[in-house]
Amino acid sequence: xxxxxxxxxxxxxxxxxxxxxxxxxxxxxxxxxxxxxxxxxxxxxxxxxxxxxxxxxxxxxxxxxxxxxxxxxxxxxxxxxxxxxxxxxxxxxxxxxxxxxxxxxxxxxxx
Amino acid sequence: xxxxxxxxxxxxxxxxxxxxxxxxxxxxxxxxxxxxxxxxxxxxxxxxxxxxxxxxxxxxxxxxxxxxxxxxxxxxxxxxxxxxxxxxxxxxxxxxxxxxxxxxxxxxxxxxxxxxxxxx
Numbered sequence: 087x088x089x090x091x092x093x094x095x096x097x098x099x100x101x102x103x104x105x106x107x108x109x110x111x112x113x114x115x116x117x118x119x120x121x122x123x124x125x126x127x128x129x130x131x132x133x134x135x136x137x138x139x140x141x142x143x144x145x146x147x148x149x150x151x152x153x154x155x156x157x158x159x160x161x162x163x164x165x166x167x168x169x170x171x172x173x174x175x176x177x178x179x180x181x182x183x184x185x186x187x188x189x190x191x192x193x194x195x196x197x
Numbered sequence: 198x199x200x201x202x203x204x205x206x207x208x209x210x211x212x213x214x215x216x217x218x219x220x221x222x223x224x225x226x227x228x229x230x231x232x233x234x235x236x237x238x239x240x241x242x243x244x245x246x247x248x249x250x251x252x253x254x255x256x257x258x259x260x261x262x263x264x265x266x267x268x269x270x271x272x273x274x275x276x277x278x279x280x281x282x283x284x285x286x287x288x289x290x291x292x293x294x295x296x297x298x299x300x301x302x303x304x305x306x307x308x309x310x311x312x313x314x315x316x317x
Contacts, residue, residue, distance in 0.1 A: 088242060121303035123243075130292055130307040131235075131243065137301055174243055178302035183259040186233070186245035186302060 089114060090175055090189035097195040098165055106160045106192045108175030114187060118178045120158040122151055125172045170196050199223045201293050201308035208314050215280040215313055219293030226269060227251045231296035232276045234267060236289040248296045249276055283315045
C-alpha cells in the first residue's frame with residue numbers, strides 16, 4: 087500500500103479535461119515538492135511536472151500541476167488518445183522512514 | 198542529452214545477489230545530482246530503492262535497507278545496485294534515473310529499464 091493515495095483509474099473523452107489527485111501527509115506532500123510521471127505502456131516513466139507545477143522542456147502546457155496542503159493534482163486538458171497511460175505522483179518523505187515515495191498510480195483511459 | 202542504460206543478469210536465483218549497473222552518458226556524474234534506482238514489479242506501481250551522490254552519500258528505502266548497496270564509479274561514469282538475499286518478490290523491472298535533490302526531489306532522466314526475474 088502506497089504512502090501517497092491516487093485513484094486507481096480515471097477516464098474521459100478526447101478533447102475533455104481530467105484531473106488526477108494525490109493525497110499524502112504533512113511529512114511528505116505537506117512539506118515537500120511534488121512531481122508527476124507519465125508511463126506509456128511498455129516504456130519507462132517520463133517526468134511531466136516537477137516542483138508542484140513546473141513543466142520540463144518539451145512537455146505541452148496541456149499538462150499542469152498544483153498543490154494545496156497535503157494534496158496535489160495533475161490536470162490534463164485537450165485529452166488525446168496518446169495520453170492513455172499510467173500516471174504517478176512522487177515526492178520525498180521526511181518522516182523517520184525518510185526516502186523517496188510514489189503514489190500507487192492512476193490508469194487514464196481516453197474513451 | 199543525458200542518457201542512462203541499465204545492464205546486468207536478467208535471471209537471478211533465490212537467495213543470491215542481484216547486481217545491476219547504470220552507465221551514464223551526456224553528463225558527468227561528478228558534476229552533481231543524485232543518481233537513483235527505482236523498481237516496478239510486473240503489473241504494479243513504482244518503488245523507490247535508493248539514491249547516491251558522487252561523493253558516495255546514500256539514501257535507501259527503509260524496507261530494503263538491510264539488503265541494498267548502491268555504489269558509484271566516477272571514473273567509469275556509472276553507478277551500481279546490489280540487492281542481496283533475493284526472493285520472487287524482488288522480480289521487477291529495475292530503472293536507474295538521475296535525481297534532482299537540491300531542495301526538491303524528482304527523477305528527470307530515466308533508463309529504459311531492465312527486467313530481473315528471480316527464479317531457480
